[in-house]
Amino acid sequence: MTPVVEVVEHAPAVSFPLPDAVGRALAAGDVLDAAPDPYAAGRWSLRAGSKVGAVSVAGPGLDEAFTVRITPKTPVARLFFLLGYSLDPGSAWRDGEVEVAEHRDLLPALAHVVERQVDRALRQGPLQGYRVTEEAALVVRGRIREAEQIRRRFGATLPVEVTYDEFTTDIAENRILRAAVERLLRLPGLPRDLRRRLLHQRGRLADVTAPVRGRPIPAWRPTRLNARYHPALRLAGVVLDNASAEHSHGGLVIDGFLFDMNKLFEDFVTVALREALRGSGRTSRLQDTHHLDEAAAVRMRPDFVLYGADGAPAAVADAKYKVERKGGFPEADLYQMLAYCTALGLRKGHLVYARGSASHAAHQVRHAGILIHQHALDLGQQPAGLLADIATIARHMVPDLRV
Structure with a gap:
């Protein structure tokens, strides 16, 4: 069973038995305040700030991954109200406490809400749109890229460098949804049934280009044509923006998801004042x-x-x-x-x-x-x-x- 360390945001420091490599990785990972316990060898003093969520620490020298879970003081259902209102004050799902009522932990609740919104977005099938494609082809399709043809082919007639608009599901909106689903599947501690539903959503987006780590997520803009995607895309943005960057320290890899309660509260207050x-x-x-x-x-x-x-x-x-x-x-x-x-x-x-x-x-x-x-x-x-x-x-x- 994966060892789990649980702390509460802005609570007094708590001492936990941790391998020194894990403690040093947490101290360097901007997750929480971590320092060796001066009164007990082999233990580390951990104190959470305003970031809540969970991260896993794994790598060489560890028999199993360690999970650090930071619990918010604010009830999870209320946290999602703050989040939903700041994303879209007019959206019906923002006050849907029923959506997260069965989950007391933050990450399963987040994954549940995102999965439900992705499911609703894809209910009529994945959105299709035009995407500009540039490739070398044996037949002329669209417009010939003359400069590229000369630079790459040196006067040869085939293949032909062309550019054309392709009507496909492999568009920015679907790539963002797939990236969010893939990111959620990497989170520690998700219930088996929820993981199964996320895998189902990934299967529905199988024809969409999978995200590549390190590359920026494509941009999207709200239109009448992608209106049914708006709630899912806004939540997907939250997942991708707040996912802690995977990084290494001493051979160990820290990966997970962290909300910054400072920003969440600020976003809610400012948006709510603007609406009022x-x-x-x-x-x-x-x-x-x-x-x-x-x-x-x-x-x-x-x-x-x-x-x-x-x-x-x-x-x-x-x-x-x-x-x-x-x-x-x-x-x-x-x-x-x-x-x-x-x-x-x-x-x-x-x-x-x-x-x-x-x-x-x-x-x-x-x-x-x-x-x-x-x-x-x-x-x-x-x-x-x-x-x-x-x-x-x-x-x-x-x-x-x-x-």
Whole structure:
């Protein structure tokens, strides 16, 4: 049986018996904080940060692979609500907690949701489209590539270098789905039935070019023709973007899947604020670039900036995946928001945290005329409650807003 090490995100460090090679590989792999336990030989102290998921460590010198599983504090069903809403606020599957109700662990839940969406996308058969093909052929098809014919064939008439549009299933959309399925099949700890269903989906995409490690995933753009693929493609993008890069250390290979809860929370808050403020006559921009100084040497990127009808900044917000400690939230966040407000010429700024002792607090900055709001969201509540809290924050930003 594969040894499994389980830790919880942002929990105190825990000591585990690990081979030194595995401990060193984890320490170098940007998975979690790992260091030799100073009080016990052969044990390593492991502490998870904001990344959740699982990785496996395997290679020469190990009798079997080690799996490290990092469990999120946020309920898995709620995590998928945050993910789904940030991907597509109007999509029906975003609030489908039934989709993951049978899975308490993150990776099986993710694989289950992706497999269901791929199955729905392929229900009418794989999407077909035109792909530009360039090849050497014995018959003329499409257009002759004259420059290539001269460069490669030196005046020979056959074969002919041609280019043509081929109607095929081997298009970007299907390649992305296959790449995501292949990636999920490599994850540790998937139930047998779920693995079998993923293999079935891979079989339905058998005529599609298999992904090659190290090569970029093809780009796609949403259109009316690929509308039934949109949920599956967005989830496939999450799988491929968050898959930890396979890398080696000391002969061992680390491979797996890691969510960054910092980014997930930031994406949800900014997208939810944008939706809450839609129709207000103002424009929202996420991760918009500004500068602190007149020389534009110090760059700033607030998570969320709201612009008025005149194009001037009207409100600013930053999302922080942090829980209030005994002494309160970090003061550095207040200094950062003060810099944002000063550079943008705003009298108010908003910090949004994952949880706090109170839903709202405010600090009036001395001699500056700037008021900094601190909002706290309880990620354990139902989706409707989360969106209601976001609407409250939006009203703080725009007092006359009707949401």
